Amino acid sequence: MARPANRSVLLGGAILGVVVAVGLLAPVLATSDPSVIDPAARNRKPGAERTVRGDDGRPRGVRHWMGTDSLGRDVYSRVVYGARVSLVVGVTVALVSAAAGLVIGLIAGYVRALDGVVMRVMDGLMAIPGILLAIGLVSLSRAGLRSVILAIVIPEVPRVVRLVRSLVLSIREEPYVEAAVALGARTPALLRRHVVPNTLAPLIVQATFVCASAILLEAILSFLGVGIPPETPTWGNIMAEGRALFRVFPHNILFPGIFLAVTVLAVNMLGDGLRDQLDPRVSRRL
Amino acid sequence: MLPYIGRRLLATIPVMAVVAVVVFSLLRLAAGDPAAIIAGDNATSQDVAAIRARLGLDRPLVEQFAIWVGRVVRGDFGESFFFKKQVSELILDRVEPTLALSVCTLVLTIALAVPLGVLAAWKRGSWIDRAVMGFSVLGFSVPVFVIGYVLIYVFAIELAWLPVQGYQRIGDGVGGFLERLVLPSITLAVVFVALIARITRASVLEVLNADHVRTARAKGLGELPVLLRHVLRNAAVPIVTVIGIGIAVLIGGVVVTESVYGIPGLGRLTVDAVLARDYPTVQAVILVFSVVYVLINLLVDLSYTVLDPRIRY
Numbered sequence: 347m348a349r350p351a352n353r354s355v356l357l358g359g360a361i362l363g364v365v366v367a368v369g370l371l372a373p374v375l376a377t378s379d380p381s382v383i384d385p386a387a388r389n390r391k392p393g394a395e396r397t398v399r400g401d402d403g404r405p406r407g408v409r410h411w412m413g414t415d416s417l418g419r420d421v422y423s424r425v426v427y428g429a430r431v432s433l434v435v436g437v438t439v440a441l442v443s444a445a446a447g448l449v450i451g452l453i454a455g456y457v458r459a460l461d462g463v464v465m466r467v468m469d470g471l472m473a474i475p476g477i478l479l480a481i482g483l484v485s486l487s488r489a490g491l492r493s494v495i496l497a498i499v500i501p502e503v504p505r506v507v508r509l510v511r512s513l514v515l516s517i518r519e520e521p522y523v524e525a526a527v528a529l530g531a532r533t534p535a536l537l538r539r540h541v542v543p544n545t546l547a548p549l550i551v552q553a554t555f556v557c558a559s560a561i562l563l564e565a566i567l568s569f570l571g572v573g574i575p576p577e578t579p580t581w582g583n584i585m586a587e588g589r590a591l592f593r594v595f596p597h598n599i600l601f602p603g604i605f606l607a608v609t610v611l612a613v614n615m616l617g618d619g620l621r622d623q624l625d626p627r628v629s630r631r632l
Numbered sequence: 633m634l635p636y637i638g639r640r641l642l643a644t645i646p647v648m649a650v651v652a653v654v655v656f657s658l659l660r661l662a663a664g665d666p667a668a669i670i671a672g673d674n675a676t677s678q679d680v681a682a683i684r685a686r687l688g689l690d691r692p693l694v695e696q697f698a699i700w701v702g703r704v705v706r707g708d709f710g711e712s713f714f715f716k717k718q719v720s721e722l723i724l725d726r727v728e729p730t731l732a733l734s735v736c737t738l739v740l741t742i743a744l745a746v747p748l749g750v751l752a753a754w755k756r757g758s759w760i761d762r763a764v765m766g767f768s769v770l771g772f773s774v775p776v777f778v779i780g781y782v783l784i785y786v787f788a789i790e791l792a793w794l795p796v797q798g799y800q801r802i803g804d805g806v807g808g809f810l811e812r813l814v815l816p817s818i819t820l821a822v823v824f825v826a827l828i829a830r831i832t833r834a835s836v837l838e839v840l841n842a843d844h845v846r847t848a849r850a851k852g853l854g855e856l857p858v859l860l861r862h863v864l865r866n867a868a869v870p871i872v873t874v875i876g877i878g879i880a881v882l883i884g885g886v887v888v889t890e891s892v893y894g895i896p897g898l899g900r901l902t903v904d905a906v907l908a909r910d911y912p913t914v915q916a917v918i919l920v921f922s923v924v925y926v927l928i929n930l931l932v933d934l935s936y937t938v939l940d941p942r943i944r945y
Contacts, residue, residue, distance in 0.1 A: 470650020474922045477884030478902065482658050482918050485906040562775055566888055569777055570903050585777065593796070596785050603778035611773035618769065 354619030361612035365605075369429035378420040380427045380579045392421075392597045424579035425602050431491070431580040432561045432609060439498045439560035444553040446499070447506025448545065452537060454507060455514025465511065468504035476501035480563055484572050494573050498560050509552050513545045547624040554617035558610050565606050581606040640933055644926055651922045652704075656697055658918070659911045669713050669909075704919065714910035723898065723916060729799050730886055730897035732809070736817040737882060738875075741824040746871065748825070749832025750859060753840060764829055771826025776885045780819040780892035787815060797894040816893045820885045824878055831874040835867040842866070868939045876932035883921050 414420055454464040471479070483497035517523060518541065526536050567573030568582025576583045581602040588598025667684040668675070684690050687710075688699050703710070709719035752764035788796040794815055800808040839845065840863060848862045849855075887899035894900075898917055905913035 466646040467650050469647045470654065473647050473651050473926050474654065474918060475880040475883040475925060477887055478918050478921055479654075481887070481902060481906050482655075482914055485909060485911070485914060486658065486661050558773070562773075565775055566777070566884075569775075570888070570891055570906075572903065572906050585781075592781060592784070593789055596781070599778070599781045603775070603781070607774040607778060610775070611770065614769055614773050 352619050352623055354615045355623060356619075358612045358615030358617075358619060361608060362616060365429055365609050365612065366433060368426055369433050372427045372430060378423050380419065380423040392601075419579075421584065421598055421601060424584050425581065425605055427579045428581040428584060428602060429605065429609075431574060431578060432564065432606070434491070435495055435498065435564040436557040436561040436613065438495050439502060440553040440557035442495070442499050443502040443506050443556050443560075444549055446503050447552075448510055448542070448549060450503070451507045451510025451545075452514060452541070455511040456518065456533070456537065456541070461511070464507070468507050471501065471504045472508075474501070476559075477563065477566060480567060481570070481572055484567060489573060489575050491574060491578070494564055494567055497567070498563050502556050502560065506549070506552055506556065509548060510545055513548060514541055517541050517544050551617055551621040551624060554613060554620055558613040558617065561606070561610050561613065636937075637934060640930060644930060647926060648923070651919065651926075652701055653697075655915050655919045655922075656700055659915055660693070662909070662911050670711070704916075709916035709919075710912045712905075712910055712913045714905065714908040714913070719912050719916045722901065722913060723920060726896060726898045726901050728801060728897075729895045730890070730899060732802065732813060733816055733820065733886060733889065733895065733897065734882060736813050737820040737824065737885075740817050740821045741828055742875070744821070745825040745828035746832050746864075749829040749871075750836050750864060752829065752833040753836035754855075754859060756837065761833075764833065768826040768830040771822050774822070776819060776823060776888045777892050779822050780816070780889060783815050783819055784892075797892075799893075799895040799897075812893075816889050816895060819892070820882065820889045823885060824882060827878050827881065828871065828875060832867070832871050835870040836863055839863045839866045866940075869936055872932055872935055872939060876929045879925050879928050883925060 450464060450468075454461045454468075474482075479501040480497045483500060484493055487493045523536065523540055526540050531539070564573060564580065565582035565585075568580045569586045571583075571586055573582055574580050576587060584602040585599045588595065588602075592599055667680050667687060667689055670687075671680045671683050688696055691699075707720050709723070711717070712719050712722055715722055748764050752761040755761055784796055788794050795812050798812055800812055802809045836859075844866075845858060845862055848858045853862075883899075886897065887902055889895070890897045890899035891903055898921070901913065902917045904910075905917065
């Protein structure tokens with residue numbers, strides 16, 4: 347931990363910092379309301395400028411940096427607001443999956459009687475390709491942020507459980523655990539003071555990769571039309587809107603696509619760098 | 633060998649049981665009464681009750697599950713709510729495009745990723761190595777549909793070399809069939825190449841330092857035979873394992889790629905079925921894909937004994 351941060355962590359972190367800032371400052375950065383439909387301004391090319399009447403009744407010029415979609419909504423403003431959804435989904439899924447995976451993994455690794463059952467259930471969940479399970483799960487309830495997050499968490503948890511369990515199985519054989527047991531440490535204290543802290547470094551790395559895959563998965567769900575409805579702009583549903591007129595107006599897919607790819611790349615770089623730095627033994631999740 | 637195959641087959645039973653429970657629950661947890669959905673808007677309550685009895689929805693849950701499993705094992709997935717057709721027929725209609733796309737992608741991936749990975753490991757630290765590693769991080773990060781649209785824009789719209797979208801059955805002409813599969817296969821292969829090239833590089837690097845490789849070089853064998861016969865052969869087990877695991881990525885990619893390119897395959901069917909809340913179809917497609925995934929990984933496990941004769945069970 348004392349080593350200086352490596353290039354991958356710095357670069358990934360810096361890009362991610364910019365994306366977070368964009369998300370937080372979305373109301374300041376956006377040039378128009380991202381959900382206002384304007385039939386007079388449909389399908390503008392990027393850079394198109396036009397005059398609108400402001401709240402005070404005076405006309406002002408608005409430039410559509412990334413053009414407008416087929417409903418006349420400003421793509422730039424939607425992309426800027428879209429950063430919020432991606433980040434919220436990525437971070438929430440990473441935290442929830444890590445927490446759930448830690449608890450279930452501890453149980454499987456420490457309570458030997460439950461190990462078999464828990465791991466067979468996890469194997470079964472992992473046998474269903476992640477995107478399909480998520481698609482099946484979102485179809486169960488009304489589309490929205492919460493159902494999308496839940497639908498992404500469930501396929502991600504088994505991978506975390508597997509990691510934590512294997513860590514716990516090796517940690518419990520360590521001499522310091524034996525020593526703590528010999529000194530009369532009770533199980534909760536033992537887990538809290540000796541086992542959990544030693545799972546954290548790999549868990550953080552794993553959570554970063556979960557975050558990247560969650561951002562991608564949310565975009566895929568929204569792109570397919572089963573994720574977050576278009577009232578809330580997300581990079582995925584902006585692209586979904588752009589599909590019909592893609593041949594003429596590729597910008598609706600291009601700009602959110604670039605933002606999405608760069609953000610996921612940054613998170614992956616952060617994860618790769620953290621892995622090298624925190625624990626060189628952990629192999630990349632596949 | 634035979635007892636091993638038997639044990640390995642037995643081990644897939646609990647996995648498939650969990651998959652079955654999850655998939656069965658999808659229909660049960662879904663909002664709405666399936667009988668009412670099938671009966672339609674103008675049905676009387678007697679109609680609904682009759683359908684309910686016909687589908688066995690009035691029986692205890694465990695019994696329903698048993699009946700459902702019994703039917704599914706015989707290939708009967710029930711009737712689609714939306715397409716008003718047997719789900720099994722629906723799936724059979726859609727298998728060809730998905731199979732064609734998957735096989736093309738798999739061939740393309742292995743043809744590209746394995747040589748790239750070997751080259752990167754062999755020239756470790758060179759620009760080739762850095763390019764391959766850079767590509768593999770990038771491949772993980774760019775979403776499949778963005779790659780798809782960029783390729784469509786460049787090769788189908790700007791250059792007009794290939795058709796934009798669509799699918800042609802292989803029976804209607806091999807030329808048109810292949811022409812329409814080029815872009816989707818490349819699209820789908822990007823993430824898969826990233827995955828396989830990375831593991832090939834790592835696996836080959838480990839073997840390159842082994843004593844037998846030094847011996848092979850010392851006896852004057854050329855680099856190519858060394859790489860192919862002594863290195864790749866020994867690096868094969870992890871590569872094949874990751875190809876097996878990667879099938880999950882491939883299946884996920886199929887769903888997205890078929891939507892981007894308008895290919896009427898199983899992936900497109902999944903999305904259409906979800907949008908139409910057609911749960912029997914959603915269930916069936918998820919189940920079929922999961923079974924395929926589990927079976928492929930079973931084959932991968934069994935291939936170890938062929939790839940590495942030291943592995944004995």
